[in-house]
Amino acid sequence: MTTNRETEIRERMTRHWLATERAVRACIAGSVSSLADREDLLQQVALTVARRFEEFDEQRSFLAWVLWLTKSRIIDFYRAQGRRSQLLSDELLEQYAERLVQRQHENSRRSEALETCLAQLPDRSRTLIRLKYHDGLRTEQIAEALKSTPASIRVALFRIRETLAACIQRKLAPEAME
């Protein structure tokens, strides 16, 4: 039977995790290429957080703490891989994590901006985004489904993301918030 304290700890942990999961996923995705390995690593990090949550000092940033755990997992992952070298050196991985922490405060504004920007996309672009992220298709699969070429789809997706990124930046600019 769980005590009130355990329930309270679990709730706090869940709240922290939900607020930071995006950055953790981004950290892993920035470091490991295989989609399956990314999911495995995310689960490992989540388990580690659950096991060690009582060590977390509430006075400090949860994201900084969880990214510190994530970096350790990523380094372990590459060590286990043997010869394959990391995309981001330890130093770059550190800087990458710092940037993720810096961006955390605008998390919800970014999400809101993205929704507005997505709504402004042409139908065709929205279809590509759905096939990529909702259906999880690879570029060549999208090309086959839409009777196009992988190169065209790759460029189109790149352009769409560029458009979305620029749109989000505009909406996050200080003058847009007035």
Added chain:
Amino acid sequence: MIPESLRQQIDQWFDGELSEADEFLLRASLERFPESLDYFCDRGLLHQMLAESSAACAPPELSTESRSRAMRLLSPSRWSRRALLTAASAVAACVLLCCLLFLPAAAASPAELVRRTLAEFQSAADRCYAVAVESEGPLRRTGFRRRVRLQDSSLWVRGNSFVQSFEAEDGQLVWGRNAEGAVWFSVAGESAAIFGSDEIPEVLMDACELRTLQLPALLETLLLDYELQYSSQQPDTSRIVARPRSVTVSSKYGNVEIEIDPRSLLVRQVTLERLRDQRLVAVVSFSLTEVRSREESLYELSGNLQPTATVLDRNTKVGGRSELLRRFLQKLRVHQPEPSAE
């Protein structure tokens, strides 16, 4: 400025689709361009947000055929077959990549040339095009088989920003869109109005699409939905004729002819048929006249006004701005020669 090739590699990395050879290049580039880490970080977050957003959305409204096709592709047997195919074709792909990298641009397919042109398109570069619009509108009303040539104009473009000016008897007409997406216009530099990106009337949006050139969007459309063929190929000029694979109610363009310098990958000339409801409404041609860096204020309303000008914006009394828009659009239509019978 982070090179576009690096930005594309970063995208492919987050898609989990970057080859090991490119991974090596990306690693080196991230070390060499420290400023790219910010881009890498923003892009990583964007991919996660898109995944979250899509997961929260209802299933896509795809056609049954596309959907079943996609589902077939996702089946495990298909995955393993594709994995084998991918592995077996890796060597061939490397050879093909080397060929594409080292062959001269003129030897590339039309689609490859358009793709490279799109990849090279620098949104920061300012280009000036002479624009001519031949309208099909009055033909149907008069019954004559002829086109009406609207007055020529000059159009500066940078990314999605533009400024277009027409010389008219009663003063210059100028209009444009700034980097924030606001559309503005000025009549003789004295009366002006501006619409924020979230309040642009449909009629103004239509005019933007008809009279301006959004190259990235056009090139993407060509790559996705068109059959491309060379109509001529010279060392300094490649002409490509693009025909839509199918025309639907939402198609904006019919046939398109595009002239690209294969060495500089500059788009020199574009002639396109503008469609509405599957009907030809105009033939618009854009001819490159100048490429040079211009000041940011060129695309802003403030850079195109007399000091004494009155500007109507969203805070202006209701009706005033709409009335000025009506007059502006009327002037755009009025400044065209009378049609002569064939």
